[in-house]
Amino acid sequence: MLEKIHLSIVREVEKQGSLTAAADVLCLTQSALSHAMRKLEQKMGTDIWLREGRRLRLTQAGKYLLALAERLLPQMERAEERLKQYAKGERGTLCIGMECHPCYQWLLKVVSPYLARWPDVDVDVKQKFQFGGIGALFAYEIDLLVTPDPLYKPGLHFEPVFDYEQVLVTSREHPLAQAPYVEPEQLAEEVLITYPVEIERLDIYNRFLMPAGISPRRHKVIETTEIMLQMVASGRGVAALPRWLAEEYLGKMDVVPVRLGRCGIAKQIFLGARVADVDVDYLKAFVDQARQL
Amino acid sequence: MLEKIHLSIVREVEKQGSLTAAADVLCLTQSALSHAMRKLEQKMGTDIWLREGRRLRLTQAGKYLLALAERLLPQMERAEERLKQYAKGERGTLCIGMECHPCYQWLLKVVSPYLARWPDVDVDVKQKFQFGGIGALFAYEIDLLVTPDPLYKPGLHFEPVFDYEQVLVTSREHPLAQAPYVEPEQLAEEVLITYPVEIERLDIYNRFLMPAGISPRRHKVIETTEIMLQMVASGRGVAALPRWLAEEYLGKMDVVPVRLGRCGIAKQIFLGARVADVDVDYLKAFVDQARQL
DNA sequence: GAGATAAATGAAAAATATTCATTGAACATT
DNA sequence: AATGTTCAATGAATATTTTTCATTTATCTC
Numbered sequence: 001m002l003e004k005i006h007l008s009i010v011r012e013v014e015k016q017g018s019l020t021a022a023a024d025v026l027c028l029t030q031s032a033l034s035h036a037m038r039k040l041e042q043k044m045g046t047d048i049w050l051r052e053g054r055r056l057r058l059t060q061a062g063k064y065l066l067a068l069a070e071r072l073l074p075q076m077e078r079a080e081e082r083l084k085q086y087a088k089g090e091r092g093t094l095c096i097g098m099e100c101h102p103c104y105q106w107l108l109k110v111v112s113p114y115l116a117r118w119p120d121v122d123v124d125v126k127q128k129f130q131f132g133g134i135g136a137l138f139a140y141e142i143d144l145l146v147t148p149d150p151l152y153k154p155g156l157h158f159e160p161v162f163d164y165e166q167v168l169v170t171s172r173e174h175p176l177a178q179a180p181y182v183e184p185e186q187l188a189e190e191v192l193i194t195y196p197v198e199i200e201r202l203d204i205y206n207r208f209l210m211p212a213g214i215s216p217r218r219h220k221v222i223e224t225t226e227i228m229l230q231m232v233a234s235g236r237g238v239a240a241l242p243r244w245l246a247e248e249y250l251g252k253m254d255v256v257p258v259r260l261g262r263c264g265i266a267k268q269i270f271l272g273a274r275v276a277d278v279d280v281d282y283l284k285a286f287v288d289q290a291r292q293l
Numbered sequence: 294m295l296e297k298i299h300l301s302i303v304r305e306v307e308k309q310g311s312l313t314a315a316a317d318v319l320c321l322t323q324s325a326l327s328h329a330m331r332k333l334e335q336k337m338g339t340d341i342w343l344r345e346g347r348r349l350r351l352t353q354a355g356k357y358l359l360a361l362a363e364r365l366l367p368q369m370e371r372a373e374e375r376l377k378q379y380a381k382g383e384r385g386t387l388c389i390g391m392e393c394h395p396c397y398q399w400l401l402k403v404v405s406p407y408l409a410r411w412p413d414v415d416v417d418v419k420q421k422f423q424f425g426g427i428g429a430l431f432a433y434e435i436d437l438l439v440t441p442d443p444l445y446k447p448g449l450h451f452e453p454v455f456d457y458e459q460v461l462v463t464s465r466e467h468p469l470a471q472a473p474y475v476e477p478e479q480l481a482e483e484v485l486i487t488y489p490v491e492i493e494r495l496d497i498y499n500r501f502l503m504p505a506g507i508s509p510r511r512h513k514v515i516e517t518t519e520i521m522l523q524m525v526a527s528g529r530g531v532a533a534l535p536r537w538l539a540e541e542y543l544g545k546m547d548v549v550p551v552r553l554g555r556c557g558i559a560k561q562i563f564l565g566a567r568v569a570d571v572d573v574d575y576l577k578a579f580v581d582q583a584r585q586l
Numbered sequence: 587g588a589g590a591t592a593a594a595t596g597a598a599a600a601a602t603a604t605t606c607a608t609t610g611a612a613c614a615t616t
Numbered sequence: 617a618a619t620g621t622t623c624a625a626t627g628a629a630t631a632t633t634t635t636t637c638a639t640t641t642a643t644c645t646c
Contacts, residue, residue: 083357
């Protein structure tokens with residue numbers, strides 16, 4: 001009835017803009033696609049496209065199929081990949097999603113010993129998700145989610161794997177550099193440099209500045225940790241980073257970590273997985289590896 | 294390459310126990326299934342089943358396919374249904390999931406005016422989900438989730454639609470029946486009757502008894518509201534229910550609502566949907582209808 | 587060991603998908 | 617306004633794939 005080819009055609013026509021172009025991509029003729037879809041339309045009794053002149057515009061049913069296609073086809077394609085991997089004796093690809101910027105550096109330190117120990121497992125890391133990390137887990141886009149925000153809901157399993165402290169990083173010459181810790185008020189006249197994420201997800205905002213009702217003088221956004229720290233070292237601003245990450249740059253750059261508040265900001269990294277997967281050996285091994293680090 | 298039929302075969306063989314039996318269900322011959330799967334195995338280069346005598350046992354690859362099949366086939370089947378609905382001029386089926394027991398009564402009051410106003414939309418209500426309500430939303434098992442626990446994550450949209458108070462319900466003769474409100478300690482010697490859900494999800498526990506460190510004398514579990522209230526009326530115990538629900542039974546049964554704590558327990562019902570769907574007219578209309586109630 | 591049952595297999599038949607060749611409509615260009 | 621181009625639809629022919637049929641082989645049961 002409704003077959004994979006129909007979904008492929010709907011998706012490709014939408015992408016390429018015409019049946020003819022889609023046919024080229026799919027290595028078929030325009031006629032083949034036309035016949036295939038005509039037949040589906042007859043079987044279902046509803047049109048997929050409105051034929052407006054020589055343009056195809058999706059009907060409501062067509063839009064529904066398109067959404068279905070974009071959801072299901074990637075999963076089927078991933079399945080084919082995986083079957084071929086099994087054939088080659090490989091165990092599969094562990095697909096890891098990331099929701100926090102600095103986690104990336106930490107993840108790298110887990111991945112390399114893991115790859116050595118599991119030579120027949122590939123690792124792939126994704127950072128962008130249409131529906132967030134949780135959605136990507138549920139949609140089988142990823143197998144493991146690295147995140148600071150666990151979510152204890154049926155179907156998912158989250159486990160803390162790493163504790164760290166979030167600290168302020170300043171240049172060595174900065175007046176705050178020598179302080180045992182900083183108070184929110186002391187940042188009111190500073191330039192704050194962060195990764196480009198929503199303010200609500202920045203701990204320095206929602207756990208430090210906002211409770212005190214303070215805003216920094218300015219807020220700059222930088223993608224990469226190196227550049228961010230170079231900006232800090234040159235006195236252009238201050239940043240908030242995990243202590244372990246800051247310490248890795250301590251020798252190389254003129255930066256100093258300073259505690260945020262009297263007690264510091266404690267953070268955790270969690271690994272999330274679907275409950276159906278938590279017993280998969282190579283996945284479990286990754287979580288173990290992460291916890292031991 | 295990997296087609297729907299392969300997934301159907303894997304699923305049906307697992308369900309029926311043999312190729313032959315699966316062939317009957319699928320209206321094909323055993324030979325057809327055998328050829329189809331052989332071909333897939335050759336293309337992919339990996340076996341789906343281990344042939345142990347005349348038994349088929351799934352390989353790792355096969356198990357993976359089975360999981361895929363149980364995830365994707367229902368979605369394709371639902372899609373076919375929906376296309377046929379579009380054909381008949383119907384708009385589709387609004388599939389509603391429920392995570393809270395008493396919400397059902399409330400939902401009924403929303404559904405009937407909605408059905409009247411949207412004659413070409415069907416409504417279906419589901420109450421059991423393998424991966425919880427959130428998972429069901431992400432997996433397109435349901436379109437709308439009725440829940441007291443919203444979840445503000447990318448990809449999902451939650452909206453409060455109904456405020457109510459959770460109250461204690463006792464028999465008219467009960468000593469607490471005349472009190473303006475009850476304190477947790479006063480329930481220490483009572484029999485508490487609740488719906489059969491995990492204790493952590495019962496508000497009377499986590500917002501009333503647990504903070505005070507109190508447990509009831511006994512805890513009984515009952516499925517249906519009517520029976521629960523009959524038990525209460527006959528003095529066998531007390532229950533916690535929404536005030537509006539309790540009030541509906543006030544005339545019919547000898548029960549009395551009593552406030553929980555000096556300030557009462559305030560609750561909200563939320564409707565959750567996928568962000569991709571929030572602009573669908575008949576879904577939006579349902580949310581509006583719910584809010585107006 | 588006989589009978590029954592299940593899967594595999596090769597060849598034949600049936601069904602389906604695809605192409606080819608063509609048409610007619612819509613659009614772009616002059 | 618005429619012309620050439622592009623695109624989707626269509627019917628018939630062809631190619632491919634799926635399915636069946638008939639049979640074999642292996643295993644399980646009694």
